Amino acid sequence: MLARLILSAILLCLTATARADCGPLRSAFYEYGALYYKAGDGRWTGIDKDVVDEVARRMGCTIAPSTDSRVRIWAGLKGGSLDMSVSAMSTPEREKIVHVIPNLAERNYVLLHQEIGARSMAAFLADGHSKIGVIKSFRHGKAYEAWLDQLRAQGRVYEAPDYAALLRLFKLKRVQAVMALSAGWYPLIQQQQLAGTYKIMDWAPPREVLVGGLILSRQHVDDAQAARFGQTIRAMREDGTLKRIFERHLDAELAARLINF
Template identity: 30%
Template sequence: MLRSCCVFILLCFSLPLGASERYCPDRPLLVGLFYYGHIYREDRTGIDHDLLQLLQNRTGCNLTAEVMPRARTWYNLEQGLLDMTSTGILTEERAKHSWFIPYMQLKNYLIVPASLPREQRDAAGFIADTNLYFGAVRGFKHGEPLDKILTVLAETQRVLYYPDAPTLFYALKRGRIQAMFSQPPIYRYFLADELDQGLYQLLDWAPELTGTAHHLVLQRQTFSASQAEAWQQLIQQLMQQGELSKIYHAYLAREEACQLELAAGPKAALCAKGQ
């Protein structure tokens, strides 16, 4: 199995016996993570890392995180080999094996080199030029209508798939692909200097969308319906208390941090008060 050797306990502490029964079975739970910019960084920090620490504190569940390719995450969840993951997009097929609890929204923007001719920067122009290639991480969903565009390009073998975000951005910088979709917490991590220098352009191929909900994902064989409901109530509580907003603001500038929480629930303190 292709996966990183990075395995660790998120946080160790003691709680009264039975305190976690509302949320999880009495055993360690394996959480699949993947390197994804400020969402989860290679130094074991990031939005999802902090979120899982917070959730472990509140639930008393014993969460062990393992880094693995995103496609492997979804396969393992389907096979019952993994208990949880984060930053998941809900699909009809995935809902058959897991519960989905939204906690943030992310909007995908198109990234292209500044040198790409203007006539090739919209979807029709890009599709029409058969010399242009698109890059994507295998196993990722981007939301409609963006995935439909990738389907069209894939029919002519013009989508190159990569195992993770670092290799995808490397392919962009090396000129192996001419376009890709990405979100603010990710491209701000991988392309901060290049964007400031004007080497790449951000375009919006779905201006009608404010973003796509991303979820905490709980495997149905591990978590009962009542436990999944308890997790959902907890996430809503953390939104209303502003705890999730604090995490987003720790990694992103205010405007982009506030965008993450708008579709996930009530505006939390740091955004609602205009701070």
């Protein structure tokens, strides 16, 4: 009996320590397609929110959410005012300041207005007039970044602060194309008023997949805690929770593709 009481006390201490080591954490979300958006009732929802909520529940974390632009989020992570954020693609430069905990594998696409005839990156570049919009601080993979650098040299790239502003530029035809992840353009194909006004072009090399996920500030989250986040995401993937979360906001085929990282 005494041994059982001692074991229970030890387990309670370990649980309390684990919880104390996991928060409160300051997290920031950014609006982007199916990843994070306002539902009809005005509440924020999306894949990123559901993933963070489930991670917090499993780990016993207190995670204080906020919503901001991607540029300000990176400034907060670098400056120490944020502990974590969501759905960022891994790059060597970013890995210096954050731990990246993979939970999705994405591809970038080019959304073109229907009347634009370009069928490749080279054709769009040769056009000489058409402009493209991107979200400031987003990364698009080696092939697209090299192409965008050429377009920037010609003054043909608009940098928007967020996805809503990017779509406004596109709808107003201030730009003839925009870069978008599949989680970004998926909600657009559900909107009947946009049907037939644009096309989705997959110009990236076949094997160019961008792996991303939760990002944890190296200033505030140590390796051991980051490993716990990684273990939790892996468990969510193995028991089907990650798949179910993605399927709440995407169709089953796209959800399966995005979690195949």
